Amino acid sequence: MxxxxxxxxxxxxxxxxxxxxxxxxxxxxxxxxxxxxxxxxxxxxxxxxxxxxxxxxxxxxxxxxxxxxxxxxxxxxxxxxxxxxxxxxxxxxxxxxxxxxxxxxxxxxxxSPGLILEWDKSRGQFRHPIYWSSIFTKSHMRRYGTTKEDLAIVSAKNHKNALANPYAYFEKEFSINDIMRSKNLTEDIRLLDCSYPxxxxxxxxxxxxxxxxxxxxxxxWITGIGQRTVSASFTKNHDFTAIQSTREAANDAYKMSSKESSEIDVAEVHDAFSICEIIEVEDLGFAIKGNGSKYVREMYDTQNRRINPRGGLLGSGHPLGATGIAQIIEIVQQLRGEAKKRQVEGADVGLVQNMSAAATSSTVLIMQS
Amino acid sequence: MxxxxxxxxxxxxxxxxxxxxxxxxxxxxxxxxxxxxxxxxxxxxxxxxxxxxxxxxxxxxxxxxxxxxxxxxxxxxxxxxxxxxxxxxxxxxxxxxxxxxxxxxxxxxxxSPGLILEWDKSRGQFRHPIYWSSIFTKSHMRRYGTTKEDLAIVSAKNHKNALANPYAYFEKEFSINDIMRSKNLTEDIRLLDCSYPxxxxxxxxxxxxxxxxxxxxxxxWITGIGQRTVSASFTKNHDFTAIQSTREAANDAYKMSSKESSEIDVAEVHDAFSICEIIEVEDLGFAIKGNGSKYVREMYDTQNRRINPRGGLLGSGHPLGATGIAQIIEIVQQLRGEAKKRQVEGADVGLVQNMSAAATSSTVLIMQS
CATH class of the missing domain: 3.40.47.10 (Thiolase/Chalcone synthase)
Incomplete structure (x- = not known):
């Protein structure tokens, strides 16, 4: 090879x-x-x-x-x-x-016609992605005590990070309060917890x-690749507090690159909704299971850009086919030391996690300078 | 590799x-x-x-x-x-x-929405594939004296071959006269010179x-691969008596497999219209330029199944995404010696040629047992 x-x-x-x-x-x-x-x-x-x-x-x-x-x-x-x-x-x-x-x-x-999940008959009328993210959110809240404020922190952090990304859709900082007061779309999710097409x-x-x-x-250099599709229908999922496809893809990518999660300096993860980043940092091995909210909160409090330095999908917007490539470009800039105000100091090893369709499939890349 | x-x-x-x-x-x-x-x-x-x-x-x-x-x-x-x-x-x-x-x-x-070439503004109102094939037909007739009967022979041969293909859409033999008397769609092309969606x-x-x-x-084994996209718009083409993308793809495939055109025992070629097979046998090197009609006529006269043994697109029908795979399956069966009534005796080396969009891109595969 x-x-x-x-x-x-x-x-x-x-x-x-x-x-x-x-x-x-x-x-x-x-x-x-x-x-x-x-x-x-x-x-x-x-x-x-x-x-x-x-x-x-x-x-x-x-x-x-x-x-x-x-x-x-x-x-x-x-x-x-x-x-x-x-x-x-x-x-x-x-x-x-x-x-x-x-x-x-x-x-x-x-x-894009990819925004609505027309094909998934198992969802009945609930075909908009907000419904699956709402189920993930409620499940994680119930099992691990994740709060609406935890969700808002993800969004506040990523919108803030996006201010330093000249290609981001959003050019505005939102406070935790702004986000918590944005329109309720479901019982658990507000407008500013959603990425924007x-x-x-x-x-x-x-x-x-x-x-x-x-x-x-x-x-x-691309040194690690992991991919997994666990299903196409959302309801095949058996645990709504974890993203199995990401966990399996990450394991393969770490193995291929001979790296461990602790060696990742900077990561772009697929925060289609606030809850996604919380679960992903757990399933990528950055935080132990159930501690995703605490981990993201610490990033926010210490202004650490390690996760989603360009602002993720929440801050940058989500043009479906472009998202995975934009994530890769951010890690390239970080590993080259050319990320300017977004730079994570000393970044040598980076990770991209990109997923589809209610997290039924995931791709993880590990990149090194 | x-x-x-x-x-x-x-x-x-x-x-x-x-x-x-x-x-x-x-x-x-x-x-x-x-x-x-x-x-x-x-x-x-x-x-x-x-x-x-x-x-x-x-x-x-x-x-x-x-x-x-x-x-x-x-x-x-x-x-x-x-x-x-x-x-x-x-x-x-x-x-x-x-x-x-x-x-x-x-x-x-x-x-399929792939049947109409919506994207090619260079065609004006002439977006149906029949128009590009009509231009190829008229050009080849003018330069090399190809006749309407030559076209009909391609279609008659491939419909006849398809009778032995249990998966073909058509289950009926058409005589040269049947084909020549089928509906005129353009000045040069009749209904039975066209593959069927x-x-x-x-x-x-x-x-x-x-x-x-x-x-x-x-x-x-897949031993040779060649691919070429020369354009997306039809009018970028400078010679309507040849298919440049196929010629270049074939050269690369022959080179990769260390085979010459004379060593190909059996081939599935992309006869979206009758004229295509005539030009393709030339550009794949089976016949010298201008002799495609003569070559196909000889196959017909001698009941030689070497070209399009399953009946090609004309005889089998053309479900776009399935066509290239069905071509490959035919060559697999031929090289395994399992093609029954369709079998080309002693076939050891086979070729598939599959193309798109007014022949602007082509793929050629060489396969060996």
Whole structure:
């Protein structure tokens, strides 16, 4: 297996703009070319797009719009973790030797058809993601005493972190009180405990160890990969206080990279709702089970950016296909020491956790400088 | 790079039935399990689906419906060659070492949104594929003297071949006269020169060399892969008597497998329209340029099944995402010597050519027993 590096990136500001999906994708690729002066179109062996948009042939359209005639070209869809899945697909093309240089482009419009879980008949009328997050929230509160204030702290921390992220949708700080007083959507969840569907795009350049030096002096290597799909229907889940798919994916990623959770310096985790981050820091091994709220509260109190330094989904917005790629870009910037006001000091090992569809599937990546 | 084998398959009859896409996918997987007695659900590391259907999360839904909890799970979309792209993506996961056992499932409904080329503004109102095939037809006629009877021979041959394919949509022989008298859709193309959108599904099992023996005594190895996207818009094409994407993909596939066109014993080629097969046998190197019609006519006259033994898209029907997988299954059966009435005697080396969107992208696979 050849080693695979992330050697460049491009990203657009997340907005509510009504832009065609093709334009979003092309903008991220153009930004990547600007940031990667040694890259020319003919270098690109593969272009993979990640989106839940229903337009077809988007990878080839993006190729044409940006002057690329790739060998490998297709879209990758797996709802909210399309981005990380797409990056791993590109990793496989390179690690296997079928490609040396791959562009991975994630994008979504604010009105993505991936936002509603039409396919899950087990939910009856409760098809909006808020219902599954509400069940996770109530279960975690009941078993571990998690409070509404704990949820608000996640959101306050991530909105605050997002203030230093020039690509974030939100540009406003919210106090714990603001969040707790925001509209109640279910008994347990308020408006500001939810990530916000928006338009955005993000692109990364993956390269094999053989050619990486041509494109960057500071490659970030993907050293661990873990993935798991436990089901597609939410009601197959047997424990609503844990995310089994994330736990299994994390175990595999740690094993592949020979790293332990205690060695992770910085992590982007999939906070689609406030409760997600609390459960994820437990299932990724950063906090013991039941102590997720305490762990996040400590990050907030000490202004520690270790978890979701770019502001996560809550602070940055959630353009489905772009999210996993934007998470990866944040860890690249952190490990390069280029994250400016968001920088976590001395970050050498980073983690990305991206998931889909009521946490039924998860992807975990470990990255090192 | 690990060697990758095709170790099993399952397929459903192509129909005009109004079945949910999830049911189509699950049916092909169930057929594959029946055909592969040593395979159990927990063996499956990856499930990749190939479709242009707009439903989301289909790989994970198919996994749940068939009792699989994979590591890797996503859909692959690239219009009509989604199937072959998906197989190559699975090849990469296995060749890189990220998976040992991958299920690849292609499916489409007869009313797929991939049938109309909404995205190609360069076509103006001429968005139906019939228009690009009509331009290819007229160009090839003008330069090489190809006739309407030559086109009809392709269709007659492939419909006849399909009579021995139990999964084909068509179950009727058409004479050259029947085809030439079928409805004129454009000046050059008649109804029976066009493949037929239908519902269908097909699945293959890919395995690494390390585990292949557990599943089959007659593995078929993928030894050559070539892919090329030259554009997304049809009007970027500069020569309408050749398919540049296929020519380049074929060159790469021959090179990777150290085979020449003269060594191919049997081939499934993408005859979306009659003219396609004529041009493809030229660009794959089976006939010299301009002699495609003569070559196909000889196959017809001598009842030689070398090209499109299952009946191609013209005879079998064209459920977009399933087509590339069904092509691969035919070559597997041929190379195993299990193709019954369709068998090409002594077939050791086979080729699949699958393409998309006015031939703007092509995939070529070379397979060996």
């Amino acid at each position: 050849k080693n695979v590096a992330i050697s460049g990136f491009g990203i657009t500001k997340f907005t509510r703009d009504d832009l065609p999906i093709e334009s979003l994708m092309a903008s991220a690729v153009k930004s990547l070319f600007v940031n990667t002066p040694n890259l020319v179109q003919k270098d690109v062996d593969a272009i993979l797009t990640a989106t839940s948009d229903s337009s077809k042939y988007l990878s080839s359209i993006t190729a044409e719009l940006t002057g690329i005639t790739p060998k490998i070209s297709h879209n990758v869809e797996s709802l909210c973790n399309s981005g990380a899945n797409c990056a791993i697909s590109a990793f496989a093309y390179i690690a296997s030797g079928l490609a040396d240089v791959a562009l991975v482009v994630g994008a979504e419009r604010f009105d 928006c338009s955005g795009s993000a692109a990364i350049l993956l390269t094999s160890e053989d050619v990486t030096k041509r494109f960057t002096d500071c490659p970030i | 690990k060697n990758v084998a095709i170790s099993g398959f399952g397929i459903t009859k192509f129909t005009r039935d109004d079945l949910p896409i999830e049911s189509l996918m699950a049916s092909a997987v169930k057929s594959l399990f029946v055909n592969t007695p040593n395979l159990v659900q927990k063996d499956v590391d990856a499930i990749l689906t190939a479709t242009s259907d707009s439903s989301k999360y289909l790989s994970s839904i198919t996994a749940e419906l068939t009792g699989i909890t994979p590591k890797i799970s996503h859909n692959v979309e690239s219009l009509c060659n989604s199937g072959a792209n998906c197989a190559i993506s699975a090849f990469a996961y296995i060749a890189s070492g990220l998976a040992d056992v991958a299920l690849v499932v292609g499916a489409e409904r007869f009313d 239908c519902s269908g599904s097909a699945a293959i099992l890919l395995t690494s060399e390390d585990v292949t023996k557990r599943f089959t005594d007659c593995p078929i």
